Amino acid sequence: MNEHPRLTSLAHGGGCGCKLAPSVLRELLAGQPVAQAFPQLLVGTETSDDAAVWQVDDNTCVIATTDFFMPMVDNPRDFGRIAATNAISDIYAMGGRPIMALAILGMPVDKLPADQIRQILEGGREICAEAGIPVAGGHSIDAPEPIYGLAVIGLCHPSELRRNADAKPGDVLILTKGLGVGIYSAAIKKNALDEAGLAEMVASTTTLNRVGSDLSKRADVHAITDVTGFGILGHGLEIARGAGLRLHLDLARLPLLTRAAELAQAEFFTGASTRNWAAYGAEVILPQGLADWQRNLLTDPQTSGGLLVACAPEAAADVLQQIRSAGFPLAAIVGRAEAGSAGITVD
Template sequence: MRLTELAHGGGCGCKLAPSVLQTLLAGQPAAGPFPQLLVGTETADDAAVWQVNDDLTVLATTDFFMPMVDDPRDFGRIAATNALSDIYAMGGRPIMALAILGMPISRLPAETIREILAGGASVCAEAGIPVAGGHSIDSPEPIYGLAVVGLGSPARLHRNSGAKPGDALILTKGLGVGHYSAAIKRQALPGGAYAEMLASTTLLNRIGGELSGEAAVHAITDVTGFGLLGHALELARGSGVALRLDAAAVPLLEHAAALARDGFVTGASHRNWDSYGEGITLPTAMPDWQRHLLCDPQTSGGLLIACEAAAANALVARIRGAGYPLATRIGDAVAGAAGVTVTGAPELR
């Protein structure tokens, strides 16, 4: 049985829509008066951060989802890469992980489940950390991910709330993972596209940790289930700035635009758009397929970086040289009401 047949959704497309999450969290008690808690839930950041002393912070995050691919080892690799991304996005260094596993034991052979775990462990080994434990349950749908602990420094912390007017915006990976996963579910992915998607979704976002402490870098967040527009909107609201995105400059996976035009779209793309509210302004009469590219849920997507405009070209070159060939400057931040304005349009490439 194909793994994707056992799940009603897959990858970060499984995430609850932003509006649903806001409703669920409304009225929840605040974390309390803990001065050591530098980052909690107040700005939709990527990981929680606890300050141990003047030089040390502990970062913690968790991420898990249902399969977006049918190969069990690849599923484990993608899920682990995605979970580790939150630590890197905050400028931290992961030190260990705990596995989160829910499997339909009566429907999947033990060997398949072992391959999922082995895939996740292989990515953690690449990151230089152990899978130090975990928890498992019998679940009607397959679920896998990690809880990750990392270390950092208060002075080298990157949040999604530090963008400043005049900053340039850089995206480090191409969009389109959700469109590829929709095609996988319908067994319609073009030849060669699977390898391209796997290369992107298993590429660790360790460049975020390498940029920690860079004075020219003001904010970082990773682009995952809420799509580029959703995570850009979180950054805009957290920072109190307006973002302008040039959609024609946004990097795409090779077949993303064609798949979007041909209707290979996840349900999460629709839910994302319905959740953004008044915060997004698109060009007049932008076709739905182009909008879907910008709303497409990214599983193990790239980093969205706000940096000093004068440093942007050098940073793009540095990021590409570190192994992210699609890293591109895609817009800027300006003074104004928090929101995202899109100019231009994605093109068939």
């Protein structure tokens, strides 16, 4: 009999579902100093982008990000792998390539054995090795709940930087991974997800979004962001607000994990999903009569989710094929950007 508690039982939330609600985050950041006092800071907090970017010279930008959370799975190695993949994703979403990482670790050392903590760290190192980067250091504390993640540094050429605010009217929107990670996580908490579902979720959340670095070399790819804790609507809104455009999402074309719709209809969802809708629902137009479970899919917090890519319409078919060939079989065209009031309409 296992004498140690389940990892997920030690945390009040898990994965990117731990993020503060968008409205709370905006309130906390209100009144912060204007970053434009530093002209070399190309990307700061102004458009809620995925990472900070500092231009060193005419050929080099440094990209910096950090991401960490509590466990959404009970296997410690998988927790480490998922958290590392999620953190590195911010670099890819900006069009960069990662060069090194620092570990962030908080563990209840009186509740978890050292071997399990080592497995978490090993999982993170494994993903970093796959990305071709070292874990060059880090920091650890004794914490009441298990926390793990990375601070990641990357590089890109200024011409390859992709902000979330640079979408253009007429752009086609492509999503690279299936939605439903938060719903699967809620099912894990209640022992309602089978082994096949768990394997599917782990496979998705440990797939590196390195295709973002390749897409940034295309002039016809205008904007990229990764879809994480605020769901497809929340991160879509960041594109819409930044670019001053109306995004139209085609509900029927959104890719889903295999059991996402089934579990959503069985009322598996996270508290973060509800908080997300409360934070930004006023900026979204939904189809009349949309069921609550369908709305929960749209607000579902994704941990280590896919990239949302805005590209020129004439390039969409080729961009989609490039993404699928890079190992994203669920990638799909999910909508378009149009001139209009900033927000999202779900068709």
